[in-house]
Amino acid sequence: MMRFNLMRILCFFLFVVLCACSVEQEKTQFSELALADKMISLQGQEMTFGELLKQYKGKKILLDVWASWCADCVEGMPEVKEIQKNNPDLVFVFLSLDKSIQAWKNGIQKYEVFGEHYFVPSGWKGNFNSFIDLDWIPRYMVVNETGKITLFKATKATSKKLKEAI
Helix, strand or coil: CHHHHHHHHHHHHHHHHHHHHHCCCCCCCCCHHHHHCEEEECCCCEEEHHHHHHCCCCCCEEEEEECCCCHHHHHHHHHHHHHHHHCCCCEEEEEECCCCHHHHHHHHHHCCCCCEEEECCCHHHCHHHHHCCCCCCCEEEEECCCCCEEEEEECCCCCHHHHHHC
8 A cells, every 4th residue: 555655656757847847938038040030011022031130129018920811910909009009119010920911911901900010931930930949820929128038938818927027
């Protein structure tokens, strides 16, 4: 009986250790590969994600990875607009995973998305999205004034973690 209890305790301990190890640690800095991934501005200018970030150095940024075909992204837009209204100093950078540049531009207009807009030509499997372990959109991230990622992952604009990071 004592041997059985000892085995149960050991199994429980092993379970707890494995669960603790599987908790994903949030990243605070972008990798070199992520920073080198290409983005395209509304004006057609190609730049790296790192160059994109440099434009907003000294400002807090809300990154919103989205697509116009994404029902959850569109559903979250009213809350994003509310965040914009309440945080006028926050820079809103929308990174689109639309299937084409024209679909992206049409989506911005259709849903009246205001902010800084970039198209991600490498799509879901590019270096930026691989770095952020993208598995769902919308995806919200917050980058502080020094370039540190202060919120690595939120999938809802109503997220308590997102509101705290802003």
